[in-house]
Amino acid sequence: MSRPAEAELIKAAIAASEMAYIPYSNYRVGAALLTLDGDVFTGCNVESASYTPTICAERTALVKAISEGKREFSAVAVVTRDGGSPCGVCRQLLYEFSPSMIVVMADLEGAVHQRATLADLLPFGFGPANLQD
Ligand code: THU
Numbered sequence: 001m002s003r004p005a006e007a008e009l010i011k012a013a014i015a016a017s018e019m020a021y022i023p024y025s026n027y028r029v030g031a032a033l034l035t036l037d038g039d040v041f042t043g044c045n046v047e048s049a050s051y052t053p054t055i056c057a058e059r060t061a062l063v064k065a066i067s068e069g070k071r072e073f074s075a076v077a078v079v080t081r082d083g084g085s086p087c088g089v090c091r092q093l094l095y096e097f098s099p100s101m102i103v104v105m106a107d108l109e110g111a112v113h114q115r116a117t118l119a120d121l122l123p124f125g126f127g128p129a130n131l132q133d
Contacts, residue, residue: 001034001075001102009034009077010106016042016057017079017108023047028108029057030079033065036072041065058090062097073098079106083113091122099125 001009009032017030022045029045043060058078065073076094078086083105086094094101095118103121105114119125 005034006075006077006104006112007110009040009075010079010104010110010112012040012042013057013077013079013106014108014110016044016061018044020044020057021046024049024051024054028081031057031061032077033058033061033073034075035065035070036074037070039065039070041068041070056087056090058086059093062090062093066097071097073101075102075104077104077106079108079110081108083107083111085114085121088122091118092125094118095122095125095127099127 012032013030017028020028022028024047031043033041041061041064043057045057047054085105099119101118103116103118106112
C-alpha cells in the first residue's frame with residue numbers, strides 16, 4: 001500500500017473512532033478495513049454495561065464488510081491513543097478472511113506505531129484450511 005493510501009485509511013479510522021461508545025473504558029478505537037477491490041469499511045468500539053457484549057472496532061468494521069458481501073481485504077488501519085495492536089479475538093476473526101492483510105497501528109493523531117501482516121500477529125493461526133476434509 002502506498003503511503004498516501006495508508007494515510008487515507010488512517011484518516012478514515014480516526015473519523016470512525018469519533019463514534020466510539022466507550023462509557024466504561026474511555027479507550028477510543030477506530031478501524032478502517034480496505035477491501036481488495038478498493039472499498040473501505042469503518043468501525044468503532046461499542047461497549048456494554050454488562051461488559052461481555054462489547055465489540056471491538058476491528059470486528060465492527062469486519063462484520064459491516066462481510067454483511068455487505070466483501071470477504072477479501074488488503075489492509076486494516078487501527079487507531080488508538082497509544083497506537084495499540086488488535087486484540088486476540090479480532091486477530092482471529094480477521095485471519096478467517098485475509099491472513100496476509102497489512103495491519104497498520106496508528107495513534108489518534110495519525111502517527112504510525114507499527115506495521116505487520118496479520119499472519120505475523122497470529123503465528124501458527126488456526127483457520128478455514130484446518131477444517132478442510
Ligand atoms: N478494543 C478494540 O476496539 N479493539 C482492540 O483490538 C482492543 C480493544 C476496545 C474494546 C473496549 O471497548 C476497549 O477497547 C478497552 O478494551
